[in-house]
């Protein structure tokens with residue numbers, strides 16, 4: 001996590017800073033949601049993720065005006081992955097608010113009492129049940145027959161995993177019970193037992209497949225398989241604890257519902273309790289916490305639910321979570337061990353990440369030997385030294401972290417850690433940049449080696465051939481590493497000389513392990529097909545920092561041809577001359593992006609690659625953006641919900657007509673398209689006297 005950014009006390013933030021941080025948090029949380037839900041490969045711990053969401057919510061509660069349309073508090077998770085049909089949940093699958101200590105739990109009870117207007121004497125029964133760390137699913141039964149299953153997805157639209165869930169032993173395909181309603185959606189958590197998880201990882205290791213980070217990700221990865229036979233082989237399990245659409249209910253309390261679920265043949269977690277006061281709730285929390293390590297599956301807290309269903313209905317929901325339930329999280333597990341060494345890893349954009357090499361230690365049942373130290377600033381701030389006894393934390397998560405040293409145990413003469421000033425892989429200078437927004441040094445140090453740094457080079461090659469760049473079929477992550485290891489593709493230019501070199505060589509790709517005539521020929525053809533490429537894709541493919549797909553398109557439209565673009569970039573110097581001014585004058589290019597461009601093209605190695613590519617390729621000119629449409633050159637903001645198309649589609653359409661789509665309303669905005677539910681942006685637009693229109697009027701304007 002970017003510590004510097006998320007540590008300022010919220011009250012100290014100016015309005016602008018709060019807005020900027022909310023924007024940043026929305027992006028960051030969406031990124032982590034995607035890694036977690038779509039790729040089953042989280043980068044940060046659950047605790048850090050929770051901290052991000054909590055900070056987002058805290059800033060929002062202080063500045064309700066600044067709540068964004070894309071705020072994480074309005075979403076629960078990521079969208080469905082490709083390959084699965086979608087299922088719309090008529091009753092949304094929501095999330096839970098969190099309690100982190102006893103006081104939060106007491107507050108929860110207090111809020112419930114206040115909301116319902118109950119007096120002290122009134123008994124409020126609460127069901128406490130373990131929070132299973134798996135994957136939420138919804139199973140639909142019609143007339144007692146299992147007909148469909150779906151993932152939670154974004155809470156409203158999930159993925160159809162009917163065939164996958166049918167393979168789970170805990171899922172009855174028929175329920176013969178008098179009180180089973182005609183339509184009943186039962187909800188719960190699919191999980192994998194820890195022993196099955198270890199066995200699975202061992203098998204994967206033997207087959208050279210990547211290990212799953214934890215049982216939760218393994219369960220998710222096993223469930224979301226297009227090949228159902230794989231799901232069937234994984235011994236997934238299911239605990240049920242909730243429901244969605246239902247014609248009728250078999251009980252009037254949550255406890256009664258769980259009893260019915262058991263009668264119907266489902267598995268309900270046995271560690272549940274019906275509590276009548278705070279003490280009883282906390283007692284269950286503590287006893288489950290003690291048993292946690294011995295349970296055969298992972299849990300990450302206890303969920304408390306108000307027992308009476310009529311009260312649940314009255315309490316209702318706030319944004320993404322019910323008022324009638326709360327998740328009491330377990331604290332992260334910690335242990336002490338000795339820091340043997342600090343290794344530096346180099347990431348895709350050159351970020352140097354310090355990794356702690358530890359004396360192996362068991363934290364929460366898992367042996368930890370490596371942990372992240374985040375970045376240079378964190379090491380400085382915590383003053384972590386090699387040889388120190390350190391506190392390591394693991395929170396049901398992937399990457400354990402070093403919290404800090406135990407200073408009393410420090411050896412005499414232990415030296416402060418000196419962070420390398422050069423990239424350990426390529427020897428280029430590694431720098432910490434000034435962040436112009438905060439006026440501070442960036443927390444992380446980065447390698448300036450660009451395309452010549454091997455660590456970055458592999459990642460950049462992957463980016464170069466990826467879908468939004470050169471999109472070369474048959475050249476995925478694995479193949480990039482294959483050619484890298486064989487020293488056959490060390491830079492993007494070599495992709496385009498591969499076929500010729502293969503023809504001239506004694507050993508042919510077709511004869512190598514894992515390849516054959518057909519796959520080699522297909523790859524060479526796929527590369528050949530990309531010798532012609534649009535300027536926007538070409539620029540994006542270079543993988544210049546701060547220059548993504550959108551900025552690349554802006555640049556391509558502005559310069560028109562590869563020759564003009566390259567000449568301008570070679571000429572540009574930061575802060576001076578015509579080329580620099582031209583660059584900054586482009587709508588959509590800020591100073592950060594401009595500096596990144598100049599820096600990239602100032603590096604001789606990078607110029608060599610670009611020139612090499614220009615020799616090999618035919619980069620197509622790019623026409624300037626549409627200029628003869630009703631909205632060309634206008635800045636448009638979409639707010640509220642859209643009916644005719646998704647936000648993404650609306651944006652793409654507007655841009656294809658030459659309009660610029662902005663995220664926030666300002667005096668520079670020309671048109672605000674406001675759908676139902678539009679809030680602060682609409683208000684601001686009206687105050688500024690901007691043109692506001694409905695979605696229908698917008699569609700008429702653009703002739704759709």
Ligand code: IVH
Nearest residue numbers: 094095096129130131132136241242303322
């Ligand atoms: S109740 C409307 N009970 O935790 C509330 N959720 O953080 C429905 N979970 O999406 C959820 N164990 O995937 C509930 N005993 C339990 C749970 C549980 C695990 C998961 C579930 C939910 C998430 C919320």
